[in-house]
Amino acid sequence: MEAKVLRMLVPMASEGLKATMGVFALTLIVSIPLSIAVAKLRISKNKIISNIIEMYIYIMRGTPLLLQLMFIFFGYYRVPLIGYAFSREQAIFIAFILNYTAYFAEIFRGGINSIDVGQYEASQVLGLSKTHTFMKIILPQVIKNVMPSIGNEVITLVKDTSLIYILGASDILKAAKSVSNAYAAFSPYIYIGFVYLIITAVLTKILGKIENKYNYYR
16 A cells, blocks of 8 residues: 555655745745845835835734735736736746745844944945945845844745745645545555755754854954
């Protein structure tokens, strides 16, 4: 019985893993740089911009990712004067990027605010530009300070990718469900659980190495 389950599960899970890691990778690649820019806008002295960003973050953090996925895929085209329907892939990527950009932005905002104002003043005295000061002096320290929080969100992102099967995307959880229904067995979920644990273990190791890289900013 288990041999049949595995013969069916392995190829389906392999295909599903591509979707899972694709969503994970694209979300990280886009949302982390974008969140740094959003964090800067959030602490902007321009109240209009700051308030707009605050509202965006509030909505993204205050509603479930599942609801955001369903709204973008099923409900967005019903919005008056818009009427555009996103494809399944577009809805998934937009929802994940918007959601995680908001979470990462708040983490980076806290990191930026934790830096001593004296460092900005010293940079001005040395004649350094604001861009150079932020990119070369402030940002490395911010990354070092927020790495544990970023790491937690990265691990959460791995698990959140399981939500994409709600829209019919073929991820590894959907593979487990299909095999489970075919053989009336629970074991496919256990096997997929181990896959998530392996992915999490690898990411934890990588994040640990990145964190150690920034330890010289103590």
